Amino acid sequence: TGAMIERRDALLGPAYRLMYEHPLHIVRGEGVWLIDPQGRRYLDVYNNVTSLGHCHPAVTEAICTQVRTLATNTRYLHDTILELAERLLASVPETRLAHLMLTCTGSEANDLAYRIAKVRTGGTGVIVTDTAYHGITDAVSKFSPSLGTTVDLGAHVRLVPAPRLYHAAGEDLGERFTRDVEAAIADLRRHGIQPAALIVDTLFTSDGILPEPAGFMRGAVDAIKRAGGLFIADEVQPGFGRTGEHMWGFQRHGVMPDIVTLGKPMGNGQPIAGLLATADALEEFGRHSRYFNTFAGNTVSCAAALAVLKTIEQEGLVPHAARIGDVLRDGIADLASRHEGIGDVRGAGLFVGVELVSDRGTRTPDRWLTSQVVNRMRDKGVLLSACAMGHNVLKIRPPLVLTADQAGMVIEALDAALTEARSAMPA
Ligand code: PMP
Numbered sequence: 224t225g226a227m228i229e230r231r232d233a234l235l236g237p238a239y240r241l242m243y244e245h246p247l248h249i250v251r252g253e254g255v256w257l258i259d260p261q262g263r264r265y266l267d268v269y270n271n272v273t274s275l276g277h278c279h280p281a282v283t284e285a286i287c288t289q290v291r292t293l294a295t296n297t298r299y300l301h302d303t304i305l306e307l308a309e310r311l312l313a314s315v316p317e318t319r320l321a322h323l324m325l326t327c328t329g330s331e332a333n334d335l336a337y338r339i340a341k342v343r344t345g346g347t348g349v350i351v352t353d354t355a356y357h358g359i360t361d362a363v364s365k366f367s368p369s370l371g372t373t374v375d376l377g378a379h380v381r382l383v384p385a386p387r388l389y390h391a392a393g394e395d396l397g398e399r400f401t402r403d404v405e406a407a408i409a410d411l412r413r414h415g416i417q418p419a420a421l422i423v424d425t426l427f428t429s430d431g432i433l434p435e436p437a438g439f440m441r442g443a444v445d446a447i448k449r450a451g452g453l454f455i456a457d458e459v460q461p462g463f464g465r466t467g468e469h470m471w472g473f474q475r476h477g478v479m480p481d482i483v484t485l486g487k488p489m490g491n492g493q494p495i496a497g498l499l500a501t502a503d504a505l506e507e508f509g510r511h512s513r514y515f516n517t518f519a520g521n522t523v524s525c526a527a528a529l530a531v532l533k534t535i536e537q538e539g540l541v542p543h544a545a546r547i548g549d550v551l552r553d554g555i556a557d558l559a560s561r562h563e564g565i566g567d568v569r570g571a572g573l574f575v576g577v578e579l580v581s582d583r584g585t586r587t588p589d590r591w592l593t594s595q596v597v598n599r600m601r602d603k604g605v606l607l608s609a610c611a612m613g614h615n616v617l618k619i620r621p622p623l624v625l626t627a628d629q630a631g632m633v634i635e636a637l638d639a640a641l642t643e644a645r646s647a648m649p650a
């Protein structure tokens with residue numbers, strides 16, 4: 224791999240990153256497995272794009288059939304995009320979400336949502352959580368603090384602390400979040416900035432995977448709406464059944480978004496993303512803007528997305544995610560009795576966070592241990608990564624088709640990696 228890394232650096236330049244101390248060269252994917260050129264199989268518990276499993280035949284077939292028939296854009300009448308819109312909108316029956324717009328990436332979806340919010344509200348202010356990631360466009364990177372020092376946050380952006388229950392010491396996080404959002408709104412106004420939107424990844428995935436307490440967001444959503452802003456639910460990570468409860472993460476919190484952004488697993492690897500919006504949010508934007516995005520909503524991507532929705536239903540993947548998520552969390556929680564480094568195990572469905580600490584009393588983040596575990600697990604053939612401000616939360620989000628036996632393999636590898644890391648600990 225050494226020569227390949229050098230060649231890649233020379234060709235692709237300095238902005239790309241590889242995962243793991245020993246980067247992985249893979250040539251094939253199959254279900255939950257990634258396969259290297261020597262035929263070694265790695266259990267992929269990190270890729271939430273191929274949510275139905277790598278190369279799922281239903282999606283592969285749909286793509287191949289459509290690409291042989293017609294690959295074109297949204298300027299023609301075509302059935303597939305309409306069926307896709309009907310199915311997606313039917314998945315949110317209790318809301319006023321009425322329209323689907325398509326993009327190629329989650330970043331573009333958030334960029335478009337922000338444009339729509341600016342037109343609807345006449346404001347520019349954005350409120351996001353303090354380690355949020357919403358994407359890479361110029362506008363969206365300005366409200367993606369997890370990009371760190373590479374990007375300056377905009378003067379129109381305010382950060383509020385994510386709901387870190389493990390560190391909350393009994394505080395009511397709903398009240399706290401409401402107060403923080405209200406203070407952010409007031410501060411924007413003090414600077415002459417009208418709030419356009421509160422944008423929230425409803426599982427707080429880059430903030431450290433924070434599903435609790437369910438419902439805590441209601442006061443903050445009311446506050447942004449009272450202030451004339453929109454509530455945008457970023458479902459790029461939690462969406463499409465991952466939480467094991469509903470199709471969408473916001474449903475866990477009983478809140479009504481004006482816009483819901485979608486991406487990642489939407490095409491099981493085929494690039495397709497987009498947003499659902501209320502008629503009210505879109506009206507002004509539609510009157511004044513023309514929206515055409517060459518590849519977004521193309522017939523092939525729509526066919527893939529439609530196959531994804533049908534497969535989630537046919538294979539019962541939402542309840543399956545709940546079941547296997549429980550197996551995974553329970554098994555990891557059991558390890559905590561033998562491994563002092565495990566501070567907290569949390570998540571919803573097949574999105575599991577394991578917070579590693581150097582001291583359970585002070586709950587001090589253990590970045591070293593986390594990196595050790597991630598790399599040792601890779602060497603054992605189990606692929607995952609880390610997130611959160613302290614880079615100390617193991618991020619486990621396997622394809623939804625993971626079996627209980629495979630969940631057992633993850634737990635076993637984690638057990639061994641923690642044991643090895645402990646004996647490798649510097650004095
Ligand atoms: N929102 C969230 C919550 C994300 O996790 C990501 C991607 N990691 C994005 C938006 C951006 O999506 P994309 O990479 O498809 O542009």
